[in-house]
Amino acid sequence: MTRNVLVIGLGLIGGSIALSCQKAPDTKVFGYDYNEKTRAQAAKLKIVHEVVDDVLKAASMADIIIFGTPVNATIEWLEQLKKWPLKKNVIVTDTGSTKGLIMEKGAELRECGITFIGGHPMAGSHKSGVQAAKAHLFENAYYMLTPLHNEKEDNINALEQLLKFTLAKLVRVDAHEHDHMTAVVSHFPHLVAASLVHQLDAEQKRYPMTSLLAAGGFRDITRIASSNPLMWKDIVLQNREELLSQLNLWLAEMNRVKSLLIGLDQSAIEEYFATAKEVRDQLPISTGVFYSTYDLYVDIPDYPGVISELTGYLAEEKISITNIRVVEAREDLFGILVISFQNADDRDKAEKCISKKTNYEMYVS
Numbered sequence: 001m002t003r004n005v006l007v008i009g010l011g012l013i014g015g016s017i018a019l020s021c022q023k024a025p026d027t028k029v030f031g032y033d034y035n036e037k038t039r040a041q042a043a044k045l046k047i048v049h050e051v052v053d054d055v056l057k058a059a060s061m062a063d064i065i066i067f068g069t070p071v072n073a074t075i076e077w078l079e080q081l082k083k084w085p086l087k088k089n090v091i092v093t094d095t096g097s098t099k100g101l102i103m104e105k106g107a108e109l110r111e112c113g114i115t116f117i118g119g120h121p122m123a124g125s126h127k128s129g130v131q132a133a134k135a136h137l138f139e140n141a142y143y144m145l146t147p148l149h150n151e152k153e154d155n156i157n158a159l160e161q162l163l164k165f166t167l168a169k170l171v172r173v174d175a176h177e178h179d180h181m182t183a184v185v186s187h188f189p190h191l192v193a194a195s196l197v198h199q200l201d202a203e204q205k206r207y208p209m210t211s212l213l214a215a216g217g218f219r220d221i222t223r224i225a226s227s228n229p230l231m232w233k234d235i236v237l238q239n240r241e242e243l244l245s246q247l248n249l250w251l252a253e254m255n256r257v258k259s260l261l262i263g264l265d266q267s268a269i270e271e272y273f274a275t276a277k278e279v280r281d282q283l284p285i286s287t288g289v290f291y292s293t294y295d296l297y298v299d300i301p302d303y304p305g306v307i308s309e310l311t312g313y314l315a316e317e318k319i320s321i322t323n324i325r326v327v328e329a330r331e332d333l334f335g336i337l338v339i340s341f342q343n344a345d346d347r348d349k350a351e352k353c354i355s356k357k358t359n360y361e362m363y364v365s
Ligand SMILES: NC(=O)c1ccc[n+]([C@@H]2O[C@H](COP(=O)([O-])OP(=O)(O)OC[C@H]3O[C@@H](n4cnc5c(N)ncnc54)[C@H](O)[C@@H]3O)[C@@H](O)[C@H]2O)c1
Pocket: 008, 009, 010, 011, 012, 013, 014, 032, 033, 034, 035, 038, 068, 069, 070, 071, 073, 095, 096, 097, 098, 120, 121, 122, 123, 124, 125, 126, 127, 128, 129, 130, 228, 231, 235
């Protein structure tokens, strides 16, 4: 029997889930977005099997409904859902970055006989919109499910059976613990990134050259300040309490830094950086596709055409690359070309391909 899946909200996350659900056998994926342009783009990009205009009708046929909407919009949809004529065994889930308030709605849905299991894939990007959707966005990332207490195991299994096609690591987490932990590793860092950009903005009014000097360090730490403002407005409002307590911890931490600077204690300052480096270097890699890189470093001679020559060899063998950049290219030195691939297999193939055609030295990080 065909399983009908309806995805509401076809942006980066909803679109990516819809693409991965299309890989599930005997599954028909329908999609709805309140933005007409997005619906048209989703149809053109084949993000779903069928884009629908009548969301209520599609919902009444759905076995699984997935919300890819901003978290405040999800709350509004869940309220409406209570009155809809849904299938008796329908399973409703979401992808929102916050879980506390959404699970309160989930509990209300249970009172109406509707199964709601919260979900949150811990991968994404500062990019948004349907054009950024990718089938493999969640590969290897943690995908948290926050079922209500006493949720039927069969319901959770049924949802997991579909979500396993995201190739994410599915884990079950309590909704409140979820909101605490994501405040630490995601929500609060977004506030810090935005605040650093505000600080730069104020500074460059007095020293206009400052922004020209924003190189790797500033760009790395503030990439996420380019994220969707509406989405983040919703997230920080829903997780306000946790964020206020993170902010207090941060202020205390900044006071510690202040004391270190005032105290001029060289070894304590070095220790501060050393401990941070140790913890940072040991972070496990569990991101989705955007920021897990499989890089191949190629020492290339610095002559015009060398990059197109190399990419040409890879194209001949149909090896796709996700990014390419040159580092340390100087006239008198070999440059290093860093080629990124989607997976280790593609990188291995590329290494073999390049070693057949050239004598350039290569290494992987
Ligand atoms: N961006 C990330 O890195 C990331 C990662 C994990 C989870 N999330 C969560 O996923 C959800 C979607 O985020 P995104 O990054 O895909 O955002 P997005 O802006 O790319 O997509 C949201 C989509 O929802 C549509 N939409 C907005 N309001 C709607 C409504 N009321 N009804 C129907 N459609 C509506 C928009 O038109 C858009 O197409 C959010 O809840 C977010 O918290 C985001």
